[in-house]
Amino acid sequence: MSALSSAASLVPETAAPLVLALPKGRILAECGPLLQAAGIAPAADCLDEDSRRLRFETNDPQLDVVRVRPFDVATFVAFGAAQIGICGADVLMEFDYPEIYAPLDLRIGGCRVSIAEPVEQAMQDDPARWSQVRVATKYPNIARRHFAARGVHADIVHLNGAMELAPGLGLSRLIVDLVQTGSTLKANGLAEVEVIADVSSRLIVNRTALKTRPEEVSALISRFRHALAAGQSA
Numbered sequence: 001m002s003a004l005s006s007a008a009s010l011v012p013e014t015a016a017p018l019v020l021a022l023p024k025g026r027i028l029a030e031c032g033p034l035l036q037a038a039g040i041a042p043a044a045d046c047l048d049e050d051s052r053r054l055r056f057e058t059n060d061p062q063l064d065v066v067r068v069r070p071f072d073v074a075t076f077v078a079f080g081a082a083q084i085g086i087c088g089a090d091v092l093m094e095f096d097y098p099e100i101y102a103p104l105d106l107r108i109g110g111c112r113v114s115i116a117e118p119v120e121q122a123m124q125d126d127p128a129r130w131s132q133v134r135v136a137t138k139y140p141n142i143a144r145r146h147f148a149a150r151g152v153h154a155d156i157v158h159l160n161g162a163m164e165l166a167p168g169l170g171l172s173r174l175i176v177d178l179v180q181t182g183s184t185l186k187a188n189g190l191a192e193v194e195v196i197a198d199v200s201s202r203l204i205v206n207r208t209a210l211k212t213r214p215e216e217v218s219a220l221i222s223r224f225r226h227a228l229a230a231g232q233s234a
């Protein structure tokens with residue numbers, strides 16, 4: 001062994017900081033108090049959607065935060081680019097990544113994935129009689145699985161937003177989308193006819209990271225668990 005390589009082997013290896021992936025958009029604001037309760041303080045511009053930065057340091061030198069699109073949180077964590085993340089259960093259901101472990105319901109981002117159709121159509125329609133339907137949705141896998149389980153053949157039209165327009169424009173008979181207050185459906189003349197699943201945001205973890213960096217990852221999960229318990233008792 002050369003002098004150089006034996007000296008190098010004496011230097012302790014510093015692991016790269018863990019990466020926590022947060023979703024841009026409506027859940028981001030709800031993440032703020034939760035992070036604070038967990039003792040995680042990202043750089044001030046992290047929760048500011050106007051900031052063009054995507055990666056932020058935190059008060060813990062061994063933890064960075066990245067801000068990505070909600071659907072991409074699951075992908076970053078599944079591939080181990082981020083070890084931990086916050087993600088809607090809708091996204092987890094859609095991708096069903098085996099690499100992701102979701103230990104905690106964070107009780108934020110509450111809504112549901114539902115089937116909706118035009119109000120006048122809903123008044124005459126009997127969902128029990130559906131045999132073949134065209135469905136517009138941002139959730140093709142959830143929709144396909146749900147209709148298949150009901151024995152209904154679903155032709156899926158995959159959209160990335162504004163699903164509510166689809167029935168009125170003849171693109172589909174039904175939509176599958178998120179509903180919270182119901183005001184978007186109402187404003188577009190649609191009625192919710194079936195709830196597929198209730199949704200809230202989850203803490204998600206890459207299963208490999210849990211094995212390769214067990215102490216750090218488990219400590220982070222514990223911080224969120226305690227933050228939730230403190231929130232409950234407050």
Ligand SMILES: Nc1ncnc2c1ncn2[C@@H]1O[C@H](COP(=O)(O)OP(=O)(O)OP(=O)(O)O)[C@@H](O)[C@H]1O
Nearest residue numbers: 024025026027069070088089090109110111178180
């Ligand atoms: N109306 C809602 N009420 C509560 N939570 C919601 C609602 N809509 C979405 N969510 C939750 O917030 C997550 C992100 O939703 P948001 O609408 O901010 O992003 P998006 O529009 O899907 O993202 P993108 O900008 O990438 O298209 C969803 O995956 C879901 O878990």
Ligand SMILES: O=P(O)(O)OC[C@H]1O[C@H](OP(=O)(O)OP(=O)(O)O)[C@H](O)[C@@H]1O
Nearest residue numbers: 161162177178179180181182183184185
């Ligand atoms: O029942 P409500 O309270 O009206 O919420 C439901 C709306 O919220 C989500 O859209 P979002 O505002 O996230 O916009 P999007 O079209 O980008 O998904 C969802 O896609 C619905 O359109």
